[in-house]
Amino acid sequence: MxxxxxxxxxxxxxxxxxxxxxxxxxxxxxxxxxxxxxxxQGPLRRALAAPVIQSWTTVFVAVFVQALPFLVLGVLLSAVIAVFVPPAFFARALPRRPALAVPVAGVAGAVLPGCECASVPVAGALMRRGITPAAALAFLLSAPAINPIVLTATAVAFPRNPEMVLARFVASLLLACAMGWLWQRLGRTDWLRPPARPSSDGLSKGAALWGAVRHDVMHAGGFLVVGAMAAATLKAVVPAGWLQRAADSPVVSVLVLAVLAVLLSICSEADAFVAASLSQFSLTARLAFLVVGPTIDLKLLAMQAATFGRGFALRFAPATFTLAVLLSALVGAVAL
Incomplete structure (x- = not known):
């Protein structure tokens, strides 16, 4: 045995x-x-030397490098808000009535020097602090479009058309307020997944701050990579001749540049220079490019889905795009 x-x-x-x-x-x-x-290595070297691969790499790196610093800025601001700012502060800063809180939050977006990547985590922190979603969403849309850095860049990019600065400010602020009021009127709580973060109970302020930063960077950074890859792929395969043919129609040109803003996913600090280079298009079409881009593009869609839930993003993004195009056309017809 x-x-x-x-x-x-x-x-x-x-x-x-x-x-x-x-x-x-x-x-x-x-x-x-x-x-x-x-x-x-021989076939790989030849494949990487192909113009389409080089174009893809250039766009991917440009989108990612432009967005990453402002994503980090937004994450840091989000963490500071979550850890150091008491909830009572926001209750005192914004009007109690949501209808009045929306425009106040929209105007408050002018004080954040960042792009759309920064506004998503900050809006999430505001919701966690008890701010009504309508006001937080108004801030999310206005902050990347009407802050001083973006408006200054727009003025530099359009030195012969200073009216573009005012048109961008007005159209973007109207869009932010309109979407905030629209969410207040029609939005449902089950469409919006409240942004969550691991509990920091029992931790020091420093440990809680680091935990919040690490969580948001890991959570949003991956979706930023996905959005940048999608934007680079679409940029590399769209024929350049399509743009020239589209510019001949006033209506089609507005829609084309609005869609192009979604696909290119350029940060709001740089989009004015891209819009200025599209000189074959009308000022109204280029205004649509500047209004749509900071509010909905590929990387923003991915980040909003990650932060607030896919059900929210699939409803909020199309509504934002449609209203942004309509307001751009309206403001452009009046101011440009």
Whole structure:
């Protein structure tokens, strides 16, 4: 009996040794990958030298590098709000009536020097602090479009058309307030997933701040990468000749530049210079580009879905896009 037990143990050890020998370890995977790259370096070099790949890489890096600093800024502001600002502050700063809180929050967006990537986590922090979603959403839409940095960049990009600055300010603020009121009127609580963050009970202020920053960077950063990849892919495959043909129709040109703003996903600090370079289009069409871009694009859609829920993003994004196009056309007809 004991001999059989000993043989069983030896068999078990032999099986374990064989499994250990067959196990694929991380160094082995890395070595195989390096050998594969070295073997195929010729085809890889030719593939990476292709114009479409170079264009894709350029757009991806540009979108990501432009957005990342402002995403970090927004995450830091969000963490500071969550950890250091008491909820009672916001209750005192905004009117109690949601209908009045919406325009106040919209105008308050002018004081945040950041882009749309920064406004998403900050709006999430405002909701966590008890601000009505309508006011937080108005802030989310206005902050990246009417802050001093964006308006200054617009003035520099359009030195011969200073009316573009006023038109952008008015159209963007009207859009933010209108969407806030629309959400207050028609929005449902089950459409909006409240932004969550791990509890910081029992932690010091410093530990809670670091935990909040780490959570939001990991949560939103991945979706920023996905949005940048999608924008680069679409930019690389859209024929340039389509833009020239679209500019000949006033209505089509507005829609084309509105859609282009969604696809390119350019940060609001840089979009005015891109719009100025599209000189074949009318000022109204370029205004649509400037109003739509900071409120809804590919990376914003992904970040809003990650922060507030996919059900919210699938309803909020189309409504924002439609209203942004209509207000751009209206303000452009009057001011431009």
């Amino acid at each position: 004991s001999t059989t037990g000993t043989e069983t143990v030896r068999v078990d050890h032999r099986d374990a040794d064989e499994q250990q020998g067959r196990r694929i370890t991380s160094p082995l995977v890395l070595t195989m990958l390096l050998l594969l790259v070295l073997t195929a």
